[in-house]
Amino acid sequence: MTGTTRTTQTTNSTRTTQRRRSELAAFLRGRRARVTPADVGMAPGLRRRTPGLRREEVAQLSGVGITWYTWLEQGRPINASAQVLDAVARTLRLDQPEREHLYHLAEVPYAPDRERAAEVVGAEIQGIIDALDPRPAVVYNARYDILATNPAYENLFSIPVPETMASRVPNVLWSLFTVPEPECPLVFRDTELPIMVATLRGAYGRHVGEPVWEEFVRVLSEASPRFTELWESGDVIPPGRRVKTFRHKTIGELRMTSVSLSVNGMPECRIVVYTPDDDESSRRTTELWELRRSRSQGQERETENPAPLRGRDLRDCGAKEN
Secondary structure: OOHHHHHHHHHHHHHHHHHHHHHHHHHHHHHHHHOOHHHHOOOOOOOOOOOOOOHHHHHHHHOOOHHHHHHHHOOOOOOOOHHHHHHHHHHOOOOHHHHHHHHHHOOOOOOOOHHHHOOOOOHHHHHHHHHOOOOOEEEEOOOOEEEEEOHHHHHHHOOOOOEOOOOOOEEHHHHHHHOOHHHOOEOOHHHHHHHHHHHHHHHHOOOOOOHHHHHHHHHHHHHOHHHHHHHHHOOOOOOOOEEEEEEEOOOEEEEEEEEEEEOOOOOOOEEEEEEEOOHHHHHHHHHHHHHHHHHHHHHHHHHHOOOOOOHHHHHHOOOOOO
């Protein structure tokens, strides 16, 4: 790297930082102006020229120094901790998107509440992926936590999916890295797993320092040397269209194209839909659906018309013979 290149990069970085600080200052002033003294249980007082709270009032309510908060709102080069930003966010009554925006402008890693780490899929999204059956569909977040599935996906994946210690949500990476290779549903495991880890690392850059993410990476690294190896490679790729080959113990291999669709209102979550990549896989997908349907109908018939008890069964149940 030449001296000119380094100078240019430093200049661009400085401009970006200055731009963030000016945006942070404007954002704080705008949020402060909309919060009235009555909103925070304070008397309005006389001769109030400020439409909302004064700077000293925000500082007092947030438990920070007036000089420090003034400098923060002026965009001066000061450091802010997550604890202080949380206090300011509570005082200014910021909602979750505004709080996240505040963190990004202040260049502090955003760590949502642990309760928010596992997003809840609404009935509308669940209905969409159910309607895609017999096409397998799943809702992933950026960590590959499984937030919702349809029966076709569960049948295609066909291995247990454990909950992770970090998020308490089933996670597909945990299954793929901890299941014995002969039981893995992915045929080309050595090709597919590096892509998934590189996708995970691409998302990780937005969450460095967040407890749930750091715990997830740490514990999975302890559980799988292969994951550790791939993680340390540093490769990064975005989610996108992929062709994967699955093995199913009943119908054989299926080549499936996966397509990712974003979900409004669920940042960093995506619906992944698998469609057959060739005629043979399409035929086998239909066969798999028919097999699942016949099994389901058989179970329903057994429930509606249980088999009659034989004599031995009656004795086992405590019935008395005449």
